[in-house]
Amino acid sequence: MAVEARFAEHTRVGVRDHVLVEGGRRLGLGLGGADQAARSGHDEEAQRRAGRWNDLPHAAMRVALFITCLADTLFPDAGRATVELLERLGHEVVFPEEQTCCGQMHANTGYRQEAIPLVRRFVRAFGEAEAEAIVAPSGSCAAMIHDQYGVLARESGDPGLVRAVSEVAPRVYELSQFLVGELGVEDVGAYFPHRVTYHPTCHSLRLLRVGDAPLRLLRAVRGIDLVELPEADTCCGFGGTFAVKNADTSTAMLADKMRAVLDTGAEICTAGDSSCLMHIGGGLARQRAGVRTLHLAQILASTEDALA
C-alpha cells in the first residue's frame, strides 16, 4: 500500500513537471536546468524553484474535450461547464468534432463487433487533436477507454488499432481525476451557496479509482454546504442498458438511492457522470421530490459572477 501510494505520488509529480515544461516551452520560458533537475528528483532546491511555477497560470495544457454522446446530446451544460472551468484555469480546450460515442453501450451489452468501429473512430478523432490530455465529464466513459479499448483492439485483430489505442488511452482522464491528480488543483475558485450531496459513481470509484478527488474539489468550493450521502458508494442502479433490461431491479436500487439523497436534506445531488444523474434525476422528478441533480463540473464552474 505504502509503495503504491509512493508510486502514485511519483507519477503525479512526473506529469506536473511535464505540464510545467510543456507550458513553459509554449510560452517561451526557458526553464533550463531547474525542471530537468526536478524531474531527476535529486536537487531539492531545483524542485522548490520549479515548484513555484505550479502557482502560476503558465502551466497551460492543450486539452481535448471528450464530451460523451450523452452530454453532447442531452446534457450540454455539463460540457459547457467543463470548457469554462478548464479555460478559467488557463488551459486551452479543443473539441474534436469527429467524436460521436465511445462504444460503451455496445461493448457492455454484448455487441463487441459493433463497438470496434467506434473505438477506431475515437482514437482517430483524438489522435488528430494532438492534445496533452483528453478530459471527459464522465467517469464511466473515461473508464471505458482505459478498461476496454485495449481488449477490443486486440479482439479486432488489427495491430494498428492496438498501437493507436496504446497511444491515446493513457492521456484520457475523468475531470476530477485530471484536476486533482494531474494538475494538483483542489480549489478551482468556485462559489456555490447551496446544500449539496455527492454520489460517487461506480466506474469513477472502482474502475478509475478517483478516490476522494471530487470531494476535495467540492470541499474547496466557497459557500457550499456539503452533506455526506449515506451508503454513498452503493450503485444507484443505472448500469447502462441494465436500467431497461432489468428495469425492476434498477428501480429498486434507485429507490434506496433516492431515499438516501432525500435524507440528507440537500437541494442538489451531484456526481461526475451525467448518465447516473439522468437516472437519479429522472426518479426524483417522477416523485416531484424537489431535489435537483447537477453535474460536478457545473458546480465547479460556478463563480460569484456566474452561478449555474
Next chain:
Amino acid sequence: MSFPDAARIALGDSQLRANLRKATHTIRDKRARVVAEVDDWEALREAGRAIKERTMRHLDVHLEALERSVYDRGGVVHWARDGDEANAIVARLVREAGSSEVVKVKSMATDEIGLNDALAASGITAHETDLAELIVQLSHDRPSHILVPAIHRNRSEIRDLFRRTLPGTESLSDDPAALTDAARRYLRERFLAARVGVSGANFAVAETGTVCVVESEGNGRMCTTLPETLITVMGIEKVLPRLDDLAVMLQLLPRSSTGERMNPYTSLWSGVRPGDGPRAFHLVLLDNGRTKVLADQVGRQALHCIRCSACLNVCPVYERTGGHAYGSTYPGPIGAILTPQLRGLESGTSLPWASSLCGACGDVCPVKIEIPRLLIHLRGRITAEGGAPRSERLAMGAVARVFASRRRYEAAQKAARIGTGPLRAASWFGPLAGWTRSRELPEPPAQTFREWWRSRS
C-alpha cells in the same frame, strides 16, 4: 424463467427484502472489519489468485496426483463426467454400505447435481445437518445463498417451521439459542444413527491426498468422523497442488465468507486409518461442465471461486432480488458468471446481464476474479452466438450505424430534439418503456453541446 421476470416476483416480497438487507449488511460489515485488520490482505489475495491460475493451467496433472495420493492412503477415487454419473456412483456406494440413510455436510457440489433428489429416487434418505440447510430441507425450499442458504428466512419464520416439523417443539420461542438447541437435539439422533456420511470439499491437496472442509457448527466434523463410510463429492476445480497452498486459502476464506478471523471447525483427512474415523473413504471427482469452462481462457477465472460468497453480500442486485431469482445453486455475481458457463451459453440465459457492472464484487473477491470483466465477456459471447433478442439486435445495429458517421449522428441529435427521430425512438437505452415506468426522460436541450461550441467560435 428469465432473471428479470424472477427478480420482479422477488422484489414484490417486502419481508424478503428486509431480511436480505439486514443479513447482507451484517456480514458485509463484519467482513470489512476483519479484512482491514490484515496488513498484507492485498498480497494474500494476489497469492490466492496466482495459486488458482497456476493450478488451472495444469488441472489434469494435479487431479491425477490427487488420485494417486488418495489411493496411497487407502481411499478410492471415482471420476464423474456429469451429475447423473456422480449421483449414480454415490447411490451405489450407499447401497453397498448397506444403508438407506446418509447424513450430509453442507455442500454446493451435491446441490448442483441434485444429489438428495437422486438418492430419494433410489430409496435413500439424505439428512442435511447444517442448520440453515436443515431449515431449507424441512421447508421444501431451495437455498438462496452460498454460505447462508436460509438468508431469506427470519427467526420467527424458522420458529414456525420447527414447531410444524420437529417433534416436541410446540412451545418453542424465536430466541436463536432455543432454535439452535431444538435443531441440535434433532440432529444428534441422525449423527448417531448414520452409517454413511456425504460431504463436499472446500479444498483437496494433490500432494497429500488431504480433503479439507471448513464449517462453523461442528456438524461437518460429526459427518466426517462418526459414520463407517465417508463419500466426498468434489468439483475438479477444488484441487490445490500443495499443502502450503492451504495456508493462503485458509486465511482468505473465513474472513471473506463469515467475516471471522478463523472458522470454528477445519477438518482435514487423508484417506483412512485403522481405528480412527471412517473405515472407507470415497472421493468423487465431478466435472459437470467444468472442463468446458476451462476451454475459455477469460471465462475460466470463474473456476477460481472458493465459494466464500463475499460477492453476494456486497452485490446491490443480490441484496434486492435474493438468490432464488438466479435459478441456480450459485446465485449472485459469481453465479451470473459460473452458472451460464456450466450449463452452456446456448441455454438462453439472461444471468450475465443481471448486473449493473458496479464492480463491488470484483473488489471483495479473495482470489481476485474479475467478475465485471467476465460478465461483459460472456455477454459478448452469447450475443455473438445469436443469443440476444432480434429486436435488440436490430436496434443496437441501427444505433451503431448512427454513431459510425458524424453526419448521421448530428442528424439524429436534431431528430432527438424534435422528439420524433430514430434516436429518441430507438434511443440510447433501447425500449423506453422500461425507463419511463419509474423515471422521467430528460428533455432534449435547445442546443446540443457541439452547436454551442460552433456558435462560440
